Amino acid sequence: MTEPEASFIEPEQVLAMNVIELEQQLRQECANLAYRLTQSLKSQGLKADIRTIHTASKKRFGKSQDDMNLRELEAKKEWLFQCLERGRIF
Numbered sequence: 001m002t003e004p005e006a007s008f009i010e011p012e013q014v015l016a017m018n019v020i021e022l023e024q025q026l027r028q029e030c031a032n033l034a035y036r037l038t039q040s041l042k043s044q045g046l047k048a049d050i051r052t053i054h055t056a057s058k059k060r061f062g063k064s065q066d067d068m069n070l071r072e073l074e075a076k077k078e079w080l081f082q083c084l085e086r087g088r089i090f
Contacts, residue, residue, distance in 0.1 A: 019070060022070060023068075023069070023070055023073060026070070026073035026074065026077060027065055027066075027073065029077055030065060030073060030076050030077050030080060031065075033077065033080035033081065033084065034050055034053040034054065034057075034080060035050065036084060037053055037080060037083050037084050037089070038050050038052070038053055040084060040087060041087075041088070041089075044087060052089070053080075053089065056089045057076060057079070057080075060079065061075070061076060
């Protein structure tokens with residue numbers, strides 16, 4: 001196998017790597033939003049910790065963040081934004 005052949009990556013592999021990177025980025029964004037929501041709820045005098053947010057998310061979406069796909073992570077991110085805007089978990 002020549003050098004150029006050894007470094008060739010199939011388009012499907014590139015797409016899969018991009019999806020994985022996007023999922024990781026979304027997971028991090030959701031984690032940051034969950035933290036911000038926790039802080040917001042605490043500043044309102046409510047008892048809240050990160051587990052409170054994750055439990056509400058599991059009830060709403062039926063699975064943990066680690067098990068979510070790209071579309072589900074986008075929905076969770078939007079839900080967390082809405083919770084922040086409303087100042088409560090719904």
